[in-house]
Amino acid sequence: MAALRDEVNVLVVGAGAAGAAFTWRLASMGVAVTCLEQGEWQSPESSLTALENWESKRLRERSPNPNIRRNAADYPILDDTSIIKPAIFNGVGGSTILWSAHTPRFRPSDFRVKSLDGVGADWPISYWDLAEYYEINDEIMGTSGQHGDPGNPPRTPRTTPPVPLGLAGSRIADALNDLKWHWWPSDGNILTLDRGSRKACNGCGPCEMGCANGARASVDITYWPEALALGAELRTGATVRRVLVDATGRATGVEWIDPTGQEHVTHANVVVMACNGVGTPRILLNSVSKEHPRGLGNSSDQLGRNLMLHPIPVVTGVFDEDVQSWSGNDAFALLIQEFYENDESRDFKRGYEMQVTRGQGPLVTALGGFSHDIPWGLGHHEAFEKFFGHVATVAVTCEDLPHPNNRVTIDPSVTDRCGVPAARMSYELEENSKKMIKHGVKSATALLVKAGARETHAKPFAPSAGFHLMGTARMGSNPKDSFVNQACRSHDVPNLLVIDGSVFASAGAVNPTPTLQAVALRAADLLREDALV
Amino acid sequence: MSTLLDRFTNDLLPGNDHWPAASEIEVGAVMQELASTDSEQKSLFDRLLDFLENHKERLALGETLEAEDSELFVFAKVLAFEAYYINPKVREVVARRSMYANRPPQPAGFLVVTRRVSPWNEGEILWRSDGTERSGEVLIEQKKDPKKTWTVEEIRQWRR
Known part of the structure; x- marks a missing residue:
């Protein structure tokens, strides 16, 4: 069966957080953009949280791990060589479909880790290059919070007030004030007041299962409707196999397969990869040609390397008071950045942030929640009653440093439904991370005890928390040690862009989505400014 | 086989004055139904049944499985807990014994009780x-x- 061929102007691969922002930005400037997405639309009405067996669904079709979920659009990610497992979603909206929408920003120092602290790699851009784009993104996504945080550069007033602290959060805020540790109400893409067709958060808990009333943003309900209204084209069910190049080494388009198995070739003037820190290197490493024998644009051998995931140790405190920890958006209410910046008196470089999580239903609690362990057998029911509703968990997001052996490769021994070789994640904790984890667990434990917890339970890292995928096609000024330049363009292939978390030169110690969306918006502006589209 | 599954699940989730034992709400049958939706889970469930059959003379099936095949035990425990905690009778007990409402999170949501702290x-x-x-x-x-x-x-x- 011959491939069907067509031609477009700008071709974006991946309709997640970055792809949506980039497409919208170019479309708003009148540029013709087409996006290919291997998954389908997820209707907010399909949120599973209204079902009696919603917790069962959480373990299965809404599992964040594609190897467990195994939806039609999911591709295998071999993870037996990684102590942290992948957590992504494939569909319109990408991983914002199952994210918890916590949106702190990078700090200025995060872009200068090599210059300031002698580790990792500097970005070729600064916080100040992105500040305007953070603001644009906050407006489109809808951001709750409270401006005036002295721990970060100024930002504009937030769209709505912050999410409520809740009973456990209030206790912890009191404890932070007693300890004189810096905290601030978190920014989040969760509306606390109605805005257009999106309703205010009603505190139901499991944000990552989808938000039936649209309080929690995902780009399928924010960027995409606007981008499509501006004339952008979105094709779903399009599994991209590889990026094509001509004899001069320039990208000419992509080869993709539709759900019927029909092969397509779509030619484009510019190809933009936005498939996340695993999906993007996977496609580019599969795009081998005579001109690019190690994968497209990979003369530096940096493609797939420097995978950063944010090790996340978790400490759960148990309170005598019923703090109703099943209520409220589950991942955040306040942000603790007391230990964020580098401190030479510590035995590790860089730092971490802490956030208070909640929203654990009965089944998740019984299975041990984030870090406690409930016995089976005779003591089970008593232990369940002790924990359920009575816990708060402090999650510690540790800055991850880039290491070339932490990486994404491809493994042709396993393929997806279209015959495309699987990605393999290889990841181990470095010594710096181990020391930081130890410090973070100690801080989180001290905080919970100060807040009144009568016992605490710690896990050194959450093995299922591979949702921050960064660094695998990193940005830099030197083509020998980076994959893209400051405009997100490949050093080797000038009309190939990477705009997702792959381009992060450093990981910061915060959730990466607003930063990668700001990077994508900026890349769109630079493409237009340089008259390349 | 259901007797063996009942014995095993009651080891994991015994009853008391407030909570039903696993066998009272047919957790074994629900486990089988849940596992049948996925070929990998079905295969593991069949392994569990084989294990129980091969060790039926043991008094403590839970302890035996945990000691002899920890991977299979973890699978069986998660599946049993899933079957138990999605049961309406168990959700009623959860609601009676806590401040939790016996209903799904949506559409009503939950009131987030809070205090103002600066x-x-x-x-x-x-x-x-x-x-x-x-x-x-x-x-x-x-x-x-x-x-x-x-x-x-x-x-x-x-x-x-």
């Missing part, structure tokens, strides 16, 4: 300069008036 250091600028002139300028401005309301236009000027 950060202790609202006026002390804490972020670290990146060494650029822009950092210095913004730090000075922010220190002058930490609660100033900034506009997008002002922030746009920061771009190089």
Whole structure:
């Protein structure tokens, strides 16, 4: 069966957080953009949280791990060589479909880790290059919070007030004030007041299962409707196999397969990869040609390397008071950045942030929640009653440093439904991370005890928390040690862009989505400014 | 086989004055139904049944499985807990024994009971300069008036 061929102007691969922002930005400037997405639309009405067996669904079709979920659009990610497992979603909206929408920003120092602290790699851009784009993104996504945080550069007033602290959060805020540790109400893409067709958060808990009333943003309900209204084209069910190049080494388009198995070739003037820190290197490493024998644009051998995931140790405190920890958006209410910046008196470089999580239903609690362990057998029911509703968990997001052996490769021994070789994640904790984890667990434990917890339970890292995928096609000024330049363009292939978390030169110690969306918006502006589209 | 599954699941989730034993709400049958939706889970469930059959003379099936095949035990425990805690009778007990409402999270949501607490250091600028002139300028401005309301236009000027 011959491939069907067509031609477009700008071709974006991946309709997640970055792809949506980039497409919208170019479309708003009148540029013709087409996006290919291997998954389908997820209707907010399909949120599973209204079902009696919603917790069962959480373990299965809404599992964040594609190897467990195994939806039609999911591709295998071999993870037996990684102590942290992948957590992504494939569909319109990408991983914002199952994210918890916590949106702190990078700090200025995060872009200068090599210059300031002698580790990792500097970005070729600064916080100040992105500040305007953070603001644009906050407006489109809808951001709750409270401006005036002295721990970060100024930002504009937030769209709505912050999410409520809740009973456990209030206790912890009191404890932070007693300890004189810096905290601030978190920014989040969760509306606390109605805005257009999106309703205010009603505190139901499991944000990552989808938000039936649209309080929690995902780009399928924010960027995409606007981008499509501006004339952008979105094709779903399009599994991209590889990026094509001509004899001069320039990208000419992509080869993709539709759900019927029909092969397509779509030619484009510019190809933009936005498939996340695993999906993007996977496609580019599969795009081998005579001109690019190690994968497209990979003369530096940096493609797939420097995978950063944010090790996340978790400490759960148990309170005598019923703090109703099943209520409220589950991942955040306040942000603790007391230990964020580098401190030479510590035995590790860089730092971490802490956030208070909640929203654990009965089944998740019984299975041990984030870090406690409930016995089976005779003591089970008593232990369940002790924990359920009575816990708060402090999650510690540790800055991850880039290491070339932490990486994404491809493994042709396993393929997806279209015959495309699987990605393999290889990841181990470095010594710096181990020391930081130890410090973070100690801080989180001290905080919970100060807040009144009568016992605490710690896990050194959450093995299922591979949702921050960064660094695998990193940005830099030197083509020998980076994959893209400051405009997100490949050093080797000038009309190939990477705009997702792959381009992060450093990981910061915060959730990466607003930063990668700001990077994508900026890349769109630079493409237009340089008259390349 | 159901007797063996009942014995095993009751080992994991025995009953008491408040909570039903697993066998009372047919957890074994629900486990089988849940596992049947996925070929890998079905295969593991069949392994569980084989294990129980091969060890039926043992009194403590839970302990035996945990000791002899920890991977299979973890699978069986998660599946049994899943079957138990999605049962309406168990959800009723959860609601009676806590402040939780016996209903799904949506559409009603939950009231988030809270108190108002303000950060202790609202006026002390804490972020670290990146060494650029822009950092210095913004730090000075922010220190002058930490609660100033900034506009997008002002922030746009920061771009190089």
